[in-house]
Amino acid sequence: MTSTAERAEFWVGAAVLAVAVAFLGWSASGGKLFGTHFGATYDLRAAFPNVDGIDTGTDVRIGGVKVGRVSAVRLNPTTFQAEATLSVPSEFKLPIDTAALIQSNGLLGGAYIELQPGGATENLAPGDEIEDVQGAVSLISLMMKFVDSQSGPKKSDETSTEKGAQP
Structure with missing residues (x-):
């Protein structure tokens, strides 16, 4: 019991x-x-030079609104570019001149793929590749470039030394 x-x-x-x-x-x-969830979807491909922060399940947005997700990311062994497969709802017919950009949610936030539809009259078909892409921008490399540009000699220091003036 x-x-x-x-x-x-x-x-x-x-x-x-x-x-x-x-x-x-x-x-x-x-x-x-x-x-x-959205109804039927179709896949589009986009080849990026750098997909830092993008993985399977990452948001795909248009105008800041989530409309889909990344269904796969792989490295193309021929071109050495990262190919992302984007699942987009069938209700969104994207023009062939649509751009795909990797954006950041902020300094510490994650990344997402922003689709910017163009103005072409023809639409992308399922399986088509988005040609206009912009890869992820590395915040660390941007900060290093800024630090390097600030640490160089100042223009006034160079000219006064060349003229033989005392520092």
């Missing part, structure tokens, strides 16, 4: 396990709540 305390422990454990399974399902679906 089980005691009341053992039954309570069993039900608390079952509830914790159910919450853990629900959380696992929610995170596997990309953080979407049940029933909140």
Whole structure:
């Protein structure tokens, strides 16, 4: 015969396990709540020189609004460019001159791919490649360039030394 305390422990454990399974399902679906997803999608490809911060599941946005996700990222062994496969809802017919840019959410935030539709009358078909791309910009390399530009000799110091003046 089980005691009341053992039954309570069993039900608390079952509830914790159910919450853990629900959380696992929610995170596997990309953080979407049940029933909140786009209908049919199609894939587009984009080859970037650098996809730092982009991985499977990364947001694809148009005008700052999430419209899709990155479904795959791989390195092309021939071109050595990173190819991202973007899943976009079929309701969005993107022009062939659409641009794909890797953007940052901020200094410490993650990255996402911003699609900027162009004005062409022809649309991209499923499996087409977006030609106009801009890869990720490394914040560290930008800061290093700034530091290097600030640490060089000043123009006034060079001219006064050349004329033989004392520093």
